[in-house]
Amino acid sequence: MKRYNWYVIAGIMLITLSALLYSMHYFLFHDSHHIFIYFVGDIAFVPIEVLLVTIIIHRMLNMREKKTMLEKLNMVIGAFFSEVGTSLLKQFGEFLTLQNTVSSRMLTIKDWSKIDFQDFKNNLKATDLSIDIKKGDLEQFRLSVLGKKEFLLRLLENPNLLEHDTFTDLLWAVTHLTEELAYRDSCTDLPETDLQHLTGDMKRAYILLVQEWLDYMQHLKQNYQYLFSLAVRMNPFNPTASPVIR
Numbered sequence: 001m002k003r004y005n006w007y008v009i010a011g012i013m014l015i016t017l018s019a020l021l022y023s024m025h026y027f028l029f030h031d032s033h034h035i036f037i038y039f040v041g042d043i044a045f046v047p048i049e050v051l052l053v054t055i056i057i058h059r060m061l062n063m064r065e066k067k068t069m070l071e072k073l074n075m076v077i078g079a080f081f082s083e084v085g086t087s088l089l090k091q092f093g094e095f096l097t098l099q100n101t102v103s104s105r106m107l108t109i110k111d112w113s114k115i116d117f118q119d120f121k122n123n124l125k126a127t128d129l130s131i132d133i134k135k136g137d138l139e140q141f142r143l144s145v146l147g148k149k150e151f152l153l154r155l156l157e158n159p160n161l162l163e164h165d166t167f168t169d170l171l172w173a174v175t176h177l178t179e180e181l182a183y184r185d186s187c188t189d190l191p192e193t194d195l196q197h198l199t200g201d202m203k204r205a206y207i208l209l210v211q212e213w214l215d216y217m218q219h220l221k222q223n224y225q226y227l228f229s230l231a232v233r234m235n236p237f238n239p240t241a242s243p244v245i246r
Contacts, residue, residue, distance in 0.1 A: 073160045077167055077216050078227070080155060084148045085209060088174070089236035091144060092206045094136030096129065102210075106237035109217060117218045121211060129207060133199045139188055142181040149178050170212045173205040 022035055096102070105120060112120075152175050155161070161168045180201055181187065190198075213236075220228035235241050 073158075073164050073167070074216070074219055076155065076158055076160065077164075077212070080167075080171075081213065081216060081231075083151050084174070085213060086234060086236045087144070088205075088209060089213060091136070091141055092131075092202070092209070093237070094141075095131045095133055095202065096206075097132050097135070102127070102129070103237040103239075106235060109235065110232045112218075112221075114218070114222075117214060121214055124207075124210065124214075129203065129210075131199050131203050131206065133195050133202065138198075139186060142184070142187050145174075145178050146182055149175075149182065152178060166208070166215070167212055170205070170208040173201075173208050177201045177205045 022039075025035060026032060093103070152171060156171055156175065161171070177198075180198060184190070187198075217228065217231060220231055230243065233241065233243050233245070
């Protein structure tokens with residue numbers, strides 16, 4: 001309420017000042033015709049000024065601010081893959097029934113064009129990424145994921161995530177899977193119904209993880225070649241991945 005009163009007082013003061021200046025102009029030059037010509041001209045320009053300032057310029061500044069924010073968010077995404085994402089992709093691979101189908105395409109990502117990235121992401125939606133939860137070591141997977149829980153929760157506290165819906169969805173999916181596993185003392189001897197439930201959670205997280213990794217790799221290739229070089233060498237879909245350049 002006090003802030004509203006301050007605006008009212010400031011408005012009254014500015015209008016009073018304007019009236020005083022116009023009065024001073026009249027008493028000095030006694031030319032009301034000149035005053036009204038410029039007064040009407042200034043009012044006529046107000047809509048154009050609103051268009052330029054509040055719509056065009058304001059929108060350009062917002063776009064620039066959003067671009068800067070997304071750049072900072074890509075740093076957060078990079079930290080996510082360094083700490084959690086890359087290792088998760090490797091671990092998920094142990095449960096895939098069609099691992100070789102996906103991995104073989106990913107090995108050539110170094111030479112992909114923008115069209116190749118988009119085509120693969122489109123085809124990924126139609127690919128049956130079936131997960132056999134009994135194929136890998138679920139208990140070891142649970143222990144590994146639980147070690148990253150605190151890091152995931154810290155990422156969710158970042159307000160910039162609101163500007164990146166897909167990455168937010170990924171974090172929620174991975175966090176949910178982590179919580180599901182955390183509430184179980186062990187993943188051995190689980191009933192079939194529970195294994196089916198966990199399979200759905202794993203598949204949701206894995207699909208979002210692959211999609212986000214592709215977006216991140218495309219971003220690195222377009223903007224940071226040196227980071228892309230390391231990411232390619234540490235490709236989680238490459239079983240012989242190594243940071244050593246040969």
